[in-house]
Amino acid sequence: MNVRGAIPDDAEAISDVLEELVAAGKRTKPGDAAFVLRHYIVDPDRVQCSVAVDDDGRILGLQSLKRAREGNSYGTPVGWGIIGTHVRPSAARKGVGRGLFAAIRDAAHAAGLERIEAYIGADNDVALDYYGALGFRVHRHEDGIVCKVYEVA
Numbered sequence: 001m002n003v004r005g006a007i008p009d010d011a012e013a014i015s016d017v018l019e020e021l022v023a024a025g026k027r028t029k030p031g032d033a034a035f036v037l038r039h040y041i042v043d044p045d046r047v048q049c050s051v052a053v054d055d056d057g058r059i060l061g062l063q064s065l066k067r068a069r070e071g072n073s074y075g076t077p078v079g080w081g082i083i084g085t086h087v088r089p090s091a092a093r094k095g096v097g098r099g100l101f102a103a104i105r106d107a108a109h110a111a112g113l114e115r116i117e118a119y120i121g122a123d124n125d126v127a128l129d130y131y132g133a134l135g136f137r138v139h140r141h142e143d144g145i146v147c148k149v150y151e152v153a
């Protein structure tokens with residue numbers, strides 16, 4: 001597995017990852033290529049958007065890190081990072097998410113971010129465990145949401 005920065009030409013393949021999650025009942029938000037391009041790849045608040053790719057060049061997952069701006073929809077404190085992670089169900093629990101975070105953590109450090117927040121559904125036990133395994137700790141709750149924070153060393 002290789003981790004690299006996402007480019008606009010990846011939008012269709014990343015959309016395929018998100019559609020696999022939708023089909024598995026693990027995602028409800030949009031997942032089309034236009035959304036991927038706008039929301040992850042060329043978002044003006046992007047710090048890093050990484051993809052994990054297998055030996056055949058197939059995208060297995062993505063991780064997005066953005067800088068929180070005033071009025072962001074997650075209520076994340078301004079200047080913190082906001083993280084999102086999406087791994088194909090067919091590639092789950094094989095270290096893809098862990099590999100993606102190694103690159104994102106480096107990007108956060110290079111960008112001078114001190115904290116990264118994950119906005120997680122309170123019923124999403126897998127994501128809660130995943131972020132916990134990476135060192136994220138609970139720091140606030142909203143209705144149906146658990147927010148975990150990672151202190152960037």
Ligand SMILES: CC(C)(COP(=O)(O)OP(=O)(O)OC[C@H]1O[C@@H](n2cnc3c(N)ncnc32)[C@H](O)[C@@H]1OP(=O)(O)O)[C@@H](O)C(=O)NCCC(=O)NCCS
Pocket residue numbers: 021026084085086087088091092093094095096097098099118119120121124126127129130131133
């Ligand atoms: C959450 C998600 C990103 C994890 O990605 P992944 O590539 O499967 O994770 P990894 O294989 O790197 O696992 C890293 C650690 O996370 C935890 N973990 C991952 N999947 C788990 C599961 N199904 N049950 C319990 N713990 C799990 C484990 O501690 C694991 O370490 P271990 O395998 O050494 O025990 C992936 O399941 C996913 O994309 N889920 C759907 C989308 C989503 O909910 N994203 C988060 C939104 S906030």
